[in-house]
Amino acid sequence: AQSVTQLDSQVPxxxxxxxxxxxxxxxxxxxxxxxxxxxxxxxxxxxxKYLSGSTLVKGINGFExxxxxxxxxxxxxKPSVHISDTAEYFCAVSVWGYSGGGADGLTFGxxxxxxxxx
Amino acid sequence: NAGxxxxxKFQVLKTGQSMTLQCAQDMNHEYMxxxxxxxxxxxxxxxxxxxxxxxxQGEVPNGYNVSRSTTEDFPLRLLSAAPSQTSVYFCASRxxxxxxxxxxxxxxxxxxVL
Numbered sequence: 001a002q003s004v005t006q007l008d009s010q011v012p013x014x015x016x017x018x019x020x021x022x023x024x025x026x027x028x029x030x031x032x033x034x035x036x037x038x039x040x041x042x043x044x045x046x047x048x049k050y051l052s053g054s055t056l057v058k059g060i061n062g063f064e065x066x067x068x069x070x071x072x073x074x075x076x077x078k079p080s081v082h083i084s085d086t087a088e089y090f091c092a093v094s095v096w097g098y099s100g101g102g103a104d105g106l107t108f109g110x111x112x113x114x115x116x117x118x
Numbered sequence: 119n120a121g122x123x124x125x126x127k128f129q130v131l132k133t134g135q136s137m138t139l140q141c142a143q144d145m146n147h148e149y150m151x152x153x154x155x156x157x158x159x160x161x162x163x164x165x166x167x168x169x170x171x172x173x174x175q176g177e178v179p180n181g182y183n184v185s186r187s188t189t190e191d192f193p194l195r196l197l198s199a200a201p202s203q204t205s206v207y208f209c210a211s212r213x214x215x216x217x218x219x220x221x222x223x224x225x226x227x228x229x230x231v232l
Binding site: 009034036042043044045046049090092106108109110111 | 158159160161208210212220221223224225226
C-alpha cells in the first residue's frame with residue numbers, strides 16, 4: 001500500500017515571498033501524484049497533477065510541483081504568494097495504472113495549512 | 119455539468135438522531151466515495167462504491183451506512199448520530215478512463231452533533 005507524508009502541518013509565509021510545501025510518498029510501484037487545495041469553508045479543488053512525462057508540472061494560480069522519483073517527493077512551489085493563497089493544501093497519490101475496484105483510488109496526506117502574512 | 123453536489127451544506131443533530139447526507143454526480147462516474155475531514159487528520163475514507171449496487175467499507179465505516187441504487191446518487195446515512203461524528207463530510211467521484219484516479223469533490227456538509 002502507498003502512503004503520503006506532508007512534512008509541515010503549517011507554513012507561515014510573508015506576502016510576495018516564495019513558498020515550498022513538502023510532500024513525500026512511499027509506494028512499491030509507479031504512482032500518479034496530485035496536489036489539491038481547499039480554501040476556507042470550501043471543497044477540494046485540483047491544483048495540479050503528475051501523470052507522466054516532464055517532472056516539472058505547472059498548475060493553476062502560479063503553482064508548480066516537481067516529481068523526484070529518487071527522493072520519492074512531489075514538493076509544491078510558488079515564487080510569490082498572495083493573501084488569496086491562504087488555504088489548506090493536500091498531497092495525494094494513486095497507484096499507476098490502477099483502475100480496478102477498492103479503496104486505493106487516492107491516498108491523502110494530512111494537509112499543510114499555508115498562512116500568508118501581510 | 120454541475121459536477122458533484124451535496125446537500126445539506128450545514129446540519130445540526132442531537133445525539134441519537136438519524137439523517138441522510140445526499141450526494142449526486144452528473145459525470146457518469148463509476149466510483150463514488152465518502153470522506154470525513156477532521157482537524158489534523160486529513161481526509162479519511164468512510165465508504166465507497168465501484169458502481170450501482172456495489173459498496174464497500176473504507177477506513178472509518180462504523181456508524182455509517184451507504185447504498186448505491188443508481189450511478190448518480192450515493193447517500194450516506196447516520197442511523198444514530200454521536201458527537202464523535204461531528205465533522206465535515208465530502209463526497210467524491212472518479213471515472214475509470216486513463217487510470218489516473220483524479221477525484222472530483224463536492225462542496226461538503228458541515229455536521230455538528232450535540
